[in-house]
Amino acid sequence: MSRIPEAFADGPAFVPYLAAGDPDFESSLEYVESLARGGADLIELGLPFSEPIAEGPTIQGAVVRALEGGMTPERFFEFVEALDVDVPLVCMTYYNLIYQYGRRASRGDAERAGGGAASGAVGEPGPEPFVRRAAEVGVDGFVVPDLPAEEADPLREACDEYDRDLVFVVAPTTRGERLERIMERVSGYVYVQARLGVTGARADVSDQTAASLDRLSAWDVPKAVGFGISSGENAREVVTAGADGVIVGSALVDIVAEGVETGAPVEETAARLEAKARELKEGALAGEDVTGSERT
Amino acid sequence: MSSGTFGRYGGQYVPEALMPALEELEDAYERYVLDNEDGFVDEFRERLRDFGGRPTPLQPAEQLSARYDAEVYLKREDLLHGGAHKLNNALGQVLLAKYMGKERIVAETGAGQHGTATAMAAAHLGMPCEVYMGRRDTNRQRPNVFRMRLNGATVTPVDTGRGTLKEAISETMRDWATTVETTHYVIGSVVGPHPFPAMVRDFQSVISEEARGQVRERAGRLPSSVVACAGGGSNTMGAFSAFVPDEGVSLFAVEAGGASLRVDEERGVAPNSASLSTGSEGVLHGARTKLLQDADGQIVESHSVSSGLDYAGVGPELAHLVDEGRVAPVTVDDDAAVEGFHRLSQEEGIIPALETAHAIAWLEDATPEQLGDCVVVCVSGRGDKDLESVVEETAKRDVPNAPDMDVFRGDTR
Numbered sequence: 073m074s075r076i077p078e079a080f081a082d083g084p085a086f087v088p089y090l091a092a093g094d095p096d097f098e099s100s101l102e103y104v105e106s107l108a109r110g111g112a113d114l115i116e117l118g119l120p121f122s123e124p125i126a127e128g129p130t131i132q133g134a135v136v137r138a139l140e141g142g143m144t145p146e147r148f149f150e151f152v153e154a155l156d157v158d159v160p161l162v163c164m165t166y167y168n169l170i171y172q173y174g175r176r177a178s179r180g181d182a183e184r185a186g187g188g189a190a191s192g193a194v195g196e197p198g199p200e201p202f203v204r205r206a207a208e209v210g211v212d213g214f215v216v217p218d219l220p221a222e223e224a225d226p227l228r229e230a231c232d233e234y235d236r237d238l239v240f241v242v243a244p245t246t247r248g249e250r251l252e253r254i255m256e257r258v259s260g261y262v263y264v265q266a267r268l269g270v271t272g273a274r275a276d277v278s279d280q281t282a283a284s285l286d287r288l289s290a291w292d293v294p295k296a297v298g299f300g301i302s303s304g305e306n307a308r309e310v311v312t313a314g315a316d317g318v319i320v321g322s323a324l325v326d327i328v329a330e331g332v333e334t335g336a337p338v339e340e341t342a343a344r345l346e347a348k349a350r351e352l353k354e355g356a357l358a359g360e361d362v363t364g365s366e367r368t
Numbered sequence: 369m370s371s372g373t374f375g376r377y378g379g380q381y382v383p384e385a386l387m388p389a390l391e392e393l394e395d396a397y398e399r400y401v402l403d404n405e406d407g408f409v410d411e412f413r414e415r416l417r418d419f420g421g422r423p424t425p426l427q428p429a430e431q432l433s434a435r436y437d438a439e440v441y442l443k444r445e446d447l448l449h450g451g452a453h454k455l456n457n458a459l460g461q462v463l464l465a466k467y468m469g470k471e472r473i474v475a476e477t478g479a480g481q482h483g484t485a486t487a488m489a490a491a492h493l494g495m496p497c498e499v500y501m502g503r504r505d506t507n508r509q510r511p512n513v514f515r516m517r518l519n520g521a522t523v524t525p526v527d528t529g530r531g532t533l534k535e536a537i538s539e540t541m542r543d544w545a546t547t548v549e550t551t552h553y554v555i556g557s558v559v560g561p562h563p564f565p566a567m568v569r570d571f572q573s574v575i576s577e578e579a580r581g582q583v584r585e586r587a588g589r590l591p592s593s594v595v596a597c598a599g600g601g602s603n604t605m606g607a608f609s610a611f612v613p614d615e616g617v618s619l620f621a622v623e624a625g626g627a628s629l630r631v632d633e634e635r636g637v638a639p640n641s642a643s644l645s646t647g648s649e650g651v652l653h654g655a656r657t658k659l660l661q662d663a664d665g666q667i668v669e670s671h672s673v674s675s676g677l678d679y680a681g682v683g684p685e686l687a688h689l690v691d692e693g694r695v696a697p698v699t700v701d702d703d704a705a706v707e708g709f710h711r712l713s714q715e716e717g718i719i720p721a722l723e724t725a726h727a728i729a730w731l732e733d734a735t736p737e738q739l740g741d742c743v744v745v746c747v748s749g750r751g752d753k754d755l756e757s758v759v760e761e762t763a764k765r766d767v768p769n770a771p772d773m774d775v776f777r778g779d780t781r
Contacts, residue, residue: 122666123534123652125541126383132528144664167381168651172665175649218381218651243385245548250387268385269546 074212074237075160076260079114080294084311084360085261086111086353087296089164089321091118091134092151093143094328099338100138101154103328106342108157110349115157116215116319119148119165126217128272130322133329145173145202152209160212162239162260167219170202170227177201203230213237213260221253228257241265242288244280251287261294261317266301266310273302273322285314304355311359318356324348372562373656375691377684380561382541382654389548390561396468397563401460401570408467412460412571419492420449420459422574426582426744431715436731439587439742442718443579443607445749450485452721452749453575453603458485458554460571462493465552472547473497475554476540478505478533478599479676479723480512481749482556487521497521500540504531505675512753530669533679537653557600558683561654565683572606579744580610592740593618597727597748598644598697599677601686607746612694618738621686622730624672625699633662641670643682644690644697657684673702673761674722674754696738704729706761709751710769721749722757 079085088107093100107115120135120143127135143151152161174197206214213236219227221240231238237260242251244267254262264285267278281297288295297310298319307318324345331341372378372394380390400408416422424444432440445453462473473490475497477483483499490497499516503525506513516523529535537560544553558565558572576594583591596607598621611617626640638660640646647658652667660668660680672678689695700708705722708729713719720728724747731739751758762770 122529123538125538125653126545128542136528139666146664166651168659168661168665168667171651172661172663176663217383218654220380220382220384220387222387223379223381241384243383243388245385245388247388250391254384265385268548270542 073235074260076114076162076212076237079160080261080316084315084356085113085294085296085317086307086349086356087114087116087317087319088112088324088349088352089116089118089319090324090328091120091131091138092148093120093138093141094134094325095137095332096141097147097151101151102338102342103345104155105157106346107324107349108159110346111353112159112349113317114160114162116162116164116321117152119145119163119169121166121169124166126270128270128322130273130325130329131271134325137332145169149205149209152211161210162213162215163206163211164215164217167216170199170216173202173205174198174200198226198230200230200233203227203234203236207234207236211236213239215239215241215263217241221250221257224257239263242284244268244284255291258293261296262288262291263319264288264295264297264315266297266299269299271299271322273326274300281310282313304351307352307355308359311356312362318352320352372566374685374688376649377655377657377687378562378565379656380654381651381656382561383545385545386548389544390563392468394563396464397567400464400467401567406467408463412463415459415463416456416574420455421447423578424448426579426586428586429716432731435715436739436743437736438739441583441586441591441744442716443575443744443746445575445603446718446720446724446747450481450488451752452481452485453572453606454482454485454556454749455488456574456606457556457568457571457602458482458489461552461554462486462489462495466493466495468552470550470552472551473554474500474540474543474551476500476533476536476556478536478678479674479721480505480509480516480753481676481721483521483523484512484515486554487516487519490521491519498524498543500524500526500536500543502531502533502536503527505533505536508675508757509753510756532675534667534670541653557602558605558685559600559653559655559657559681565655565685568602569605569609569685572602573609575603575606575746576608576610579607583742583744587742589742590614590617591742591744593620593738594744594746595620595622595727595730596746597622597677597723598682598686599624599641599679599723600681601683603746603748604686605683608695612689618740619695620730620734620738621690621695621697622727623697623699624674624677624705624726625701626671626673627702629699631660631662631668636662636666637669637671638680639671640699641672641677641679642697642699643680644686645699647682652681655684658682658687673705673757674726676721676723677726698730698733700726700729700733702761703765704732706758706765706767707769709758710767714769718747719751720747721751722754724748
């Protein structure tokens with residue numbers, strides 16, 4: 073069973089993102105665990121893809137470092153197994169890696185069955201092998217930024233088979249029938265994109281956020297807002313606007329990047345991440361206090 | 369549910385923020401391009417004629433005909449305004465953006481021909497234009513960078529990755545995701561999410577529509593084969609499209625074999641750009657297609673002496689036609705392409721783009737059975753942009769048919 077509902081059970085959730093393996097396997101384990109200590113309710117772990125078209129420069133940088141550090145889909149699963157955290161985990165990656173994992177598994181099966189990959193007779197395994205392996209190591213759900221609802225049925229079916237969640241992004245431009253298509257397929261939570269563009273920390277919180285949350289008010293799934301949230305104050309604002317959770321990536325990746333650039337010891341960077349996580353979690357809780365008092 | 373597929377390829381694999389823009393574009397494509405609403409197609413054809421210089425000639429190539437003992441015809445897209453077939457698509461898309469009420473154009477470019485064509489079309493139609501180009505390509509293709517700027521476009525170098533077309537496409541998608549409400553992204557080839565592959569093919573199919581009529585008029589028959597170079601595949605689909613139903617016509621897509629057809633998994637590099645010949649199925653830049661990738665699905669760096677072919681993917685329709693056996697993919701390596709460049713320059717008085725030089729070079733490898741007795745070769749563009757690269761690349765290797773390259777170093781003897 074997916075543990076994602078637990079993350080949203082007790083007030084607003086703080087959902088941090090880091091690229092797994094940035095800048096290397098061991099330090100990255102420390103960094104992710106420090107987020108849990110700082111109050112993460114759920115962690116989005118990036119499985120790096122070479123062409124991250126939805127990401128801004130900060131996360132692109134993390135992806136490059138992680139790939140150079142040797143991160144692969146198989147290492148990612150080992151990473152999840154090695155992690156010592158007690159919160160739900162969501163794998164954020166691009167569709168080609170999920171799809172190729174299945175093709176590779178099917179080639180392996182064909183070879184074991186005596187078929188051989190050279191015959192070119194690779195079947196259409198779809199995303200099932202990736203989801204199966206992810207479920208084995210304890211991944212609770214997936215966010216795939218380049219997989220819109222129209223193309224997502226094979227992955228949705230695999231997630232259903234293993235009781236995993238499939239999170240979709242709702243953008244400021246998403247309207248009408250597209251919202252319905254997403255609503256039919258989403259589970260776990262919906263990732264509300266706070267503004268147009270790509271990921272990246274910014275100083276303010278867009279008023280597009282409130283409009284997006286309004287459009288989703290009838291949805292029976294938690295709404296977590298991401299893109300551009302960088303401070304406790306931002307986190308407070310989006311929760312006040314009605315979000316059930318705040319997703320923060322670039323502001324945390326920036327701390328990892330600074331650690332790499334300055335050659336800071338891993339413990340120092342981990343401590344900074346923990347402090348930032350605490351600030352963001354407290355911001356989210358402060359937002360709830362406001363909405364709570366308004367409701368009463 | 370998936371729309372815009374060619375067999376198992378195609379589709380729409382893009383961030384959610386772009387999906388409404390693709391729906392809007394699909395609607396505009398159907399109304400204006402397919403149904404000629406508001407006379408879009410009439411205006412497009414008129415501008416292609418008056419601004420672009422269409423139709424381009426189908427030239428009988430006398431020396432090549434003698435060399436290969438067949439009637440060889442050259443479809444002269446190098447004579448189109450701007451010097452390459454790219455204007456057909458750029459003009460079509462910029463005009464469509466105008467019909468859609470968009471205010472700004474973004475584009476990516478590899479060799480710079482698509483960027484140049486887009487900058488020209490945007491200036492012609494009065495639209496602001498920004499072109500993303502890999503840093504490495506801006507260095508390889510300085511004349512085109514200058515031409516784009518002369519036409520009023522902003523050229524933005526992209527420093528990520530290896531600084532070639534793949535990175536420029538990713539960067540343009542990021543721009544588009546930020547500005548999608550007012551901006552149209554003029555994709556430069558038959559790649560990307562639906563409806564781009566079909567729409568770009570439709571804009572480029574004027575090449576084969578003309579060629580088919582011209583060869584029938586000249587030779588009184590259909591050709592036995594059509595040969596076109598293939599990077600992303602826009603001139604390939606343009607040159608093939610009208611001939612696809614003619615099953616007696618063989619279609620050869622000539623890919624960049626680069627330095628080797630093997631992928632170096634260790635370094636994550638394919639020393640070629642031959643995704644139809646050596647790639648495997650995957651999802652990149654909005655579509656399911658044939659890609660150069662490692663076993664994990666990470667996209668590997670491609671290579672070609674020609675920056676216009678230097679891309680790890682290819683159009684989904686072309687991938688489908690290859691699977692169906694309708695199009696035969698073949699390869700030509702860097703050395704042969706440089707030879708092909710010099711051969712066409714010397715034998716026919718046409719200095720071709722390095723992309724085109726691949727198609728010319730393959731004529732040397734093809735068997736008489738493959739070519740048949742009547743061949744149409746698409747000259748996708750002219751070579752002015754490549755002169756610096758050719759001087760450099762010729763000096764690096766033993767090219768038997770090259771002129772004395774010392775001349776270019778200032779030693780005029």
